[in-house]
Amino acid sequence: xxxxxxxxxPSHFWVYLSPLLAIALTxxxxxxxxxxxxxxxxxxxxxxxxxxxxxxxxVGELLIKSTPILLCALGLSLCYRAGIWNIxxxxxxxxxxxxxxxxxxxxxxxxTGFSLPLALLAGxxxxxxxxxxxxxxxxxxxxxxxxxxxxxxxxxxxxxxxGVHGPLRDPNGFNFPxxxxxxxxxxxxxxxxxxxxxLGVLFTPIVLVLTWVLLSKSFAGxxxxxxxxxxxxxxxxxxxxxxxxxSVFLLSGALAGLAxxxxxxxxxxxxxxxxxxxxxxxxxxxxxxxxLHPVGIMLAGLLMGLIHLGGELVQLELGLPxxxxxxxxxxxxxxxxxxxxxxxxxxxxxxxxxxxxKKTQKVT
Amino acid sequence: xxxxxxxxxxSATIRTGTPLLLVALGxxxxxxSGVLNLGQEGMLLIGAVAGFIAAxxxxxxxxxxxxxxxxxIGMAFIFAIVTLFLNxxxxxxxxxxxxxxxxxxxxxxxxxxxxxxxxxxxxxxPLLSDIPFIGALFFDHDVIVYxxxxxxxxxxxxxxxxxxxxxxxxxxxxxxxxxxIGINVIPLRFALVLVGGALAGLAxxxxxxxYTPLWTEDxxxxxxxxxxxxxxxxxxxxxxxxxxxxxxGFASILHLAAQGMGVNLSANLLAMLPYVxxxxxxxxxxxxxxxxxxxEPLALAKPWRKE
Numbered sequence: 006x007x008x009x010x011x012x013x014x015p016s017h018f019w020v021y022l023s024p025l026l027a028i029a030l031t032x033x034x035x036x037x038x039x040x041x042x043x044x045x046x047x048x049x050x051x052x053x054x055x056x057x058x059x060x061x062x063x064v065g066e067l068l069i070k071s072t073p074i075l076l077c078a079l080g081l082s083l084c085y086r087a088g089i090w091n092i093x094x095x096x097x098x099x100x101x102x103x104x105x106x107x108x109x110x111x112x113x114x115x116x117t118g119f120s121l122p123l124a125l126l127a128g129x130x131x132x133x134x135x136x137x138x139x140x141x142x143x144x145x146x147x148x149x150x151x152x153x154x155x156x157x158x159x160x161x162x163x164x165x166x167x168g169v170h171g172p173l174r175d176p177n178g179f180n181f182p183x184x185x186x187x188x189x190x191x192x193x194x195x196x197x198x199x200x201x202x203x204l205g206v207l208f209t210p211i212v213l214v215l216t217w218v219l220l221s222k223s224f225a226g227x228x229x230x231x232x233x234x235x236x237x238x239x240x241x242x243x244x245x246x247x248x249x250x251x252s253v254f255l256l257s258g259a260l261a262g263l264a265x266x267x268x269x270x271x272x273x274x275x276x277x278x279x280x281x282x283x284x285x286x287x288x289x290x291x292x293x294x295x296x297l298h299p300v301g302i303m304l305a306g307l308l309m310g311l312i313h314l315g316g317e318l319v320q321l322e323l324g325l326p327x328x329x330x331x332x333x334x335x336x337x338x339x340x341x342x343x344x345x346x347x348x349x350x351x352x353x354x355x356x357x358x359x360x361x362x363k364k365t366q367k368v369t
Numbered sequence: 370x371x372x373x374x375x376x377x378x379x380s381a382t383i384r385t386g387t388p389l390l391l392v393a394l395g396x397x398x399x400x401x402s403g404v405l406n407l408g409q410e411g412m413l414l415i416g417a418v419a420g421f422i423a424a425x426x427x428x429x430x431x432x433x434x435x436x437x438x439x440x441x442i443g444m445a446f447i448f449a450i451v452t453l454f455l456n457x458x459x460x461x462x463x464x465x466x467x468x469x470x471x472x473x474x475x476x477x478x479x480x481x482x483x484x485x486x487x488x489x490x491x492x493x494x495p496l497l498s499d500i501p502f503i504g505a506l507f508f509d510h511d512v513i514v515y516x517x518x519x520x521x522x523x524x525x526x527x528x529x530x531x532x533x534x535x536x537x538x539x540x541x542x543x544x545x546x547x548x549x550i551g552i553n554v555i556p557l558r559f560a561l562v563l564v565g566g567a568l569a570g571l572a573x574x575x576x577x578x579x580y581t582p583l584w585t586e587d588x589x590x591x592x593x594x595x596x597x598x599x600x601x602x603x604x605x606x607x608x609x610x611x612x613x614x615x616x617x618g619f620a621s622i623l624h625l626a627a628q629g630m631g632v633n634l635s636a637n638l639l640a641m642l643p644y645v646x647x648x649x650x651x652x653x654x655x656x657x658x659x660x661x662x663x664x665e666p667l668a669l670a671k672p673w674r675k676e
Binding site: 090092142146147148149151152153155156157159160163164166167170171286289290293326328329330331332333334335336338339342343345346349350 | 407411447451455456457458460461462464465466468469470471472473475476479586590591594597598601635637638640641644645647648651652655656658661
């Protein structure tokens with residue numbers, strides 16, 4: 006009988022193997038799902054994961070999809086490393102898109118060059134303020150950040166609906182719930198001809214390097230790590246958990262806000278009722294799948310972008326619902342969390358494991 | 370404001386509060402044993418879609434509710450395996466359950482999107498429902514409302530009067546000690562997680578078969594999360610869960626009440642009310658750190674295994 010036994014040391018091998026195994030298991034379950042739906046699994050998986058990347062346009066689309074996910078995930082990884090459960094990237098992204106729109110609409114007729122950087126900064130500010138609310142609630146009133154950030158997600162969503170149906174609606178837009186199209190000066194320029202890849206995709210590598218430096222090469226990163234691993238040690242060392250907490254909240258909010266700013270000044274070009282198809286939630290999975298490490302997050306983020314892109318394509322080509330993306334996302338996280346058991350435990354045929362514990366021995 | 374309007378508001382509050390009450394009672398039970406299941410929103414949605422599909426296919430609301438409950442249990446089963454046997458982080462697993470449930474329910478319900486069904490109607494209790502005001506308030510509801518009250522009384526008795534309730538609390542406060550006196554910690558937690566899933570599934574069925582009654586993607590609109598906040602608000606006490614569920618039920622229909630009283634505010638802004646109310650209540654409740662720590666089960670969300 007196979008059982009699980011606690012390892013003396015956590016396994017580094019499994020730290021890396023577990024995400025790969027989780028991806029493989031997700032693909033296997035996906036094939037099964039496609040087979041159940043009477044779709045040739047090989048054809049479906051090819052449509053999902055290979056076809057989108059077969060031309061330059063597709064690669065551009067992948068970069069566009071991955072950019073907001075990666076920006077959110079890199080921000081969230083800072084929070085999660087500090088042991089703070091910020092689930093609010095979606096709301097912070099929406100808040101960023103709204104504040105960017107305010108600037109973009111203010112500059113709609115003026116022909117200036119600085120409206121774009123100003124709009125992006127406004128987005129970062131909007132996201133940071135929104136995350137700041139959650140930080141304030143946590144550190145001034147001791148409220149659970151999981152619940153408050155979730156509630157703020159819903160509040161941001163309704164704020165967006167109010168905006169596009171009310172004050173931000175295009176007065177010449179035949180009553181459609183959309184803002185006016187932004188001026189060309191407030192739109193991110195296209196990077197590659199023949200694609201929709203815009204200047205915004207270049208922000209990700211910059212943020213990636215900065216996050217890596219912050220986490221691996223700075224004292225602040227050490228403080229974040231310490232707080233996350235052992236709040237007590239952080240306190241003994243004299244690190245202020247409040248200061249670190251506010252910093253990571255505001256930083257991750259600013260990055261999610263930037264993601265929102267990039268969406269409305271990039272591929273969308275105006276404020277619409279549905280700014281994000283759940284990028285903020287996908288980012289949570291990406292942060293974990295990437296092991297909270299910038300390089301891992303980059304790989305996981307590209308995969309997640311591909312899942313979003315592939316989901317749209319199977320909808321178009323095979324007529325399957327787009328929500329299949331959500332199923333893949335959920336499965337991925339389940340399998341990852343399950344495979345992670347092997348980091349701390351190993352399979353053994355000896356008794357004394359997790360599933361079949363040894364009877365308590367008498368103390369002599 | 371006349372009495373009829375007041376009575377209609379209270380009646381609507383109970384209808385709106387019922388799914389919250391069911392989910393919150395289930396989650397309270399689970400949290401009392403030291404397990405935090407953040408997947409309520411996912412279980413609700415699976416319950417809602419399973420109930421709706423089964424009822425549409427079979428034309429039987431009873432089968433619909435059974436499917437809703439089974440859907441909730443199925444989801445809870447995944448959570449129980451991953452957290453209790455594979456010792457995964459409960460917070461992350463709960464989030465995964467919600468993300469999975471949102472996706473799977475949208476997928477399963479794609480063909481039913483926006484469709485309606487003849488929902489469950491009221492079952493007034495003879496004679497009692499004829500009493501003015503009180504009759505309309507307590508004895509003129511659908512069956513599930515009465516079920517939710519029975520469950521509430523059961524939960525209250527469980528933790529006030531029974532040994533099982535005491536065992537559950539022991540497991541939630543100190544699993545090592547509970548294990549030492551011979552309580553089977555993991556099987557007990559496993560069973561409670563499944564019961565919690567059943568209640569969330571039933572609540573989902575209430576949404577799609579009674580409350581609206583239709584199926585639409587994401588129709589739970591954060592009720593699973595609000596129910597989690599209600600458990601904190603209630604300091605893990607059944608009577609306050611009841612109070613909290615109806616308080617939030619009232620906050621959710623406040624915009625209807627406001628419109629009835631002639632208040633003119635954007636529907637989109639009023640839709641924020643339940644979420645804002647949740648935050649406000651959490652702030653008021655959490656300010657006293659010591660009190661919160663004392664009422665929260667000590668072993669909440671801490672993975673445990675038999676040594």
